[in-house]
Amino acid sequence: FQIGWNYNFDLSFLWKDGMRHDVQIRDGMLDHHLCNENAKSFALKTLAVNYIHPEANRSEKMLERLLVEHMLVNEKGEPDKSKMWMLPPEQVAPYAVDDVILTYLMDNFHKKILEGQGLMSVSYGVGRYSVAVAHMIRRGLLVDTEKIPEIIRETRHEIMDIWHIAREKAGRPINLDSPKQVANWLGVQSTSEKALSRMRQTEHVRLIQRYRKLNKGINSYYKKMMEMADDEGNLRCDMRLHGTISGRIAVRNPPLQSLPTDTSLYRVKSLLIARPGYKLLQADYSQAEIKIACHYGRETAMAKVVASGQNMHDVVSKEVGIPRDAAKRLNFSVIYGVGARTLGLNLDIPEEEAARYLGRYHAKYPGFKRLYNESQKFAERNGYIDLYTGRRRHFNAGYSSPEHKASSNLIQGTVAEITREAQTRLHEELESYGIHQLLQVHDSAIMEVPEDKITVAYEYVREIMEIRNKFILPMTVDIGHGNNLEEAK
Structure with a gap:
């Protein structure tokens, strides 16, 4: 494994210089995000000052002084590091050497934490994902x-x-x-x-x-x-x-x-188009967040509604006895712990009426409230919640991470991890077929597929992305393709 900091950025330059494209990496910046996603900064020198040595940014300050002395500044008169190439190499060397040394020291710091929490496999997985994303950036969209x-x-x-x-x-x-x-x-x-x-x-x-x-x-x-x-x-x-x-x-x-x-x-x-000889294909996880909420909340009644294939909003409206627009709003927001006041504002109804809607909804589908309460208690007790892969969402003292959002973090974080793993495999397993990943939009993957491989691409993508036996409901994908992104839905 190659160790770097913000390595995704460096790869674009290294590839131009002939480095192999199938490189395996671990990224210190992303490891720090695994250790503490609430950090106010992910800059190497800033974190090194906090965790390695109080003067770890000395070479950075020296570089900034040199930039100012040589009038290499931005519009505000601040030192512009993008212009450091204009300085003599020997003046930039201390800053560059510290980048290497501090990356190594921060890696040792992170490994102790990640190994202690059993997260080294997640670190390796995030590194693979970073390489996949670097390829996406390199190709770009037309x-x-x-x-x-x-x-x-x-x-x-x-x-x-x-x-x-x-x-x-x-x-x-x-x-x-x-x-x-x-x-x-x-x-x-x-x-x-x-x-x-x-x-x-x-x-x-x-x-x-x-x-x-x-x-x-x-x-x-x-x-x-x-x-x-x-x-x-x-x-x-x-x-x-x-x-x-x-x-x-x-x-x-x-x-x-x-x-x-x-x-x-x-x-x-419609302006994002396929290159000549290709089609754009989009694969989107179907009802991902409600399915994950049903799984963690052990919500079997709603799971049956989703599994039936019926219109979820129509069914809930009828079973709970509330207007369809209220049912739709609740289906999309109740898994995130929406309260009567917010619901009332969103539906433009009195708070008392919104409270009645919520009461009926939770009586019919109690799992979501159970998930909300259990997640909050776990977060308050432990300071974190575990996601699908073992990755942790931390609730650190002194940071803006209220525990009452634990259930929504669990749902969104788990869907993000599912999509991360799928996106990594899509790149690693389909690139050799000429199928190029272009963009990830939340829980959907957008790729460019040779016109003669569209049919087989549907099979490959379903096989890679769909999960049939790990959750209360299968994680399935809706797939579409076309000449542009508007058609590929």
């Missing part, structure tokens, strides 16, 4: 850059139409970008997204919502995709394995994990 200007033009035309309609409805000129003017027009105090969603959906409210979403499409997605794609249209995201406390991968720049689902408003997914 963006239809020729189509974006056309979509922006069409979107701007619709935005102008909305301006004219709003002016006509208001009977006066109105600046739709001014919250104050919009609030006066609607006769409300706040026009935040949350406030608008709770209002009666009048024509005026819907108009403002559409206007803002269309602008968001241009500014947050279309333009950024154009700016961030390389000359060949390849888009490479920043994928961080230590970016969340749950263990889920965090995708940023651009945030492709939060792509809008409303394709009537946003055409973002």
